[in-house]
Amino acid sequence: MPKVRRKRLTTAKKRPTTARKRPTTGRKRPTTTRKRLNQPKKLSTKATTISNQPMKAVYFDLVNQPNASIKSKSTGKFIQLSKPPKNLKVSDDWDVQPGDVLSWSEFRPTETFFVTSEGTLLKNPDTSGSGYLTIPLAITSQFSDAIDYFSSVLDSIGRNYVSSIELTSNDSFFVKKFSKELPKSIKNRTDISYSFDPNDEVLYVTIESNPNQSQQFQLETTKIEDIIQWISTSNETKTKFIVKYNFEGKETCSKVPCGIIMGLPPGWQSEQQGSLLVSENKIQGEWKCEGPEKTKEKAQKAIEKHYKGLEIEIK
Structure with a gap:
């Protein structure tokens, strides 16, 4: 899909230097649902999901906690991981599960990796192109509710550092x-x-x-x-309108309808663009309305009806 770019602060936000506390014992996992990393499972971009989602992905901050994050299954002690393995293989002795996130990033998550069900590390694909986290379909397709499964990762890394979570059409997101x-x-x-x-x-x-x-x-x-x-x-062939408005006066502004333009024909969308000014005495901004060319006239009439009695400019 196309890169999604958003305006963000240009200065990188440093992560806290204090180590996140973790239990002294190994992380408990239900033995009935644990999928061992040494038993590879074929990935699919379709809905090959883990229907019972008993736990959530864990975010391992290996910069602030390089020696106190991931435990050894055999010894129960923390493993020293100062950098990703060159072959990007996950050791069978690491106490991690598919979907867990391992980060060697100091600021933005450029050196952040996902544990795959095949026992490898998948680097953040960053579809934003600006150093933010993308949780790819190759990972999310393994879970029935990706947003919930990675909620702890969003909380740990901060939503401002996450650009997108790719979803299957079967994800519980749509019903929720x-x-x-x-x-x-x-x-x-x-x-x-x-x-x-x-x-x-x-x-x-x-x-x-x-x-x-x-x-x-x-x-x-x-x-x-x-x-x-x-x-x-x-x-279908698309067309668009730019709807500009500049309402002044308290009485006029009180008559301006709130929200998106209503009543557009099927397939038409309205999107606010540019700056928006709203006050008691002045409302100024513009919409971009786009949809099938064959219903262009109906769309224009719907826009005029939405702002009935008010002066607008439709281009």
Whole structure:
């Protein structure tokens, strides 16, 4: 999918120098669900998930705790790991599990690795291109609820350092956020990718055959039907409007509708762009509305109806 770039602080935020406390005994894991790393399992970008998710991924900070993070299964003592192994192989003696995150990063997670079910370390693919963490589909596809499974990692590393979590169409995320699953006709498609930005609470949906066909959905205002409609019309010729508004006066501003533009035809999306100014006496900003060209006139009428009685500019 296309790289997702967001404005962030240019100065790197240092991590705390105090070591995170850990139990003196080895981490307990249910023996019925533990998957040994010396028994490789084939990865799949489809829903080959671990249905029973009894625990969460652990974040190992090997910079602040180089000698007090990962324990030996055989001795119960901490293992000294000052840097990643050259062959990126996970020792059978390390007390880790698939999905755990090992970090040798001092600031942004550029030297951060995931434990795979094949007993190897997978380096952070960083789709942001700016040194932030991407939790890739090769890892998340192993779990039925990726957001929940990696929640402790988000808490440890900080959401500001995570750019995206790639998801399968079967992930519990969709039911939790939208109260519905995606239809089977969409789930079965292999040309669609889903990526969640936990910092901005945005879901990115991309048609892989044409990366320019990508749409972002704000969780706060999105319904599952919006995603379905966009996907179903993704192959149609698109057009767009820029809607500019500059309302002044207390009485006028009190009549301005709140939220996104309502009533647009199926397949149309409205997205706030540029700066937005909102006060009691002035509301100024602009929308980008995009959708199928065949319903362009209906979309324009819907915009005019949304702002009925108010002066706007539609380009």
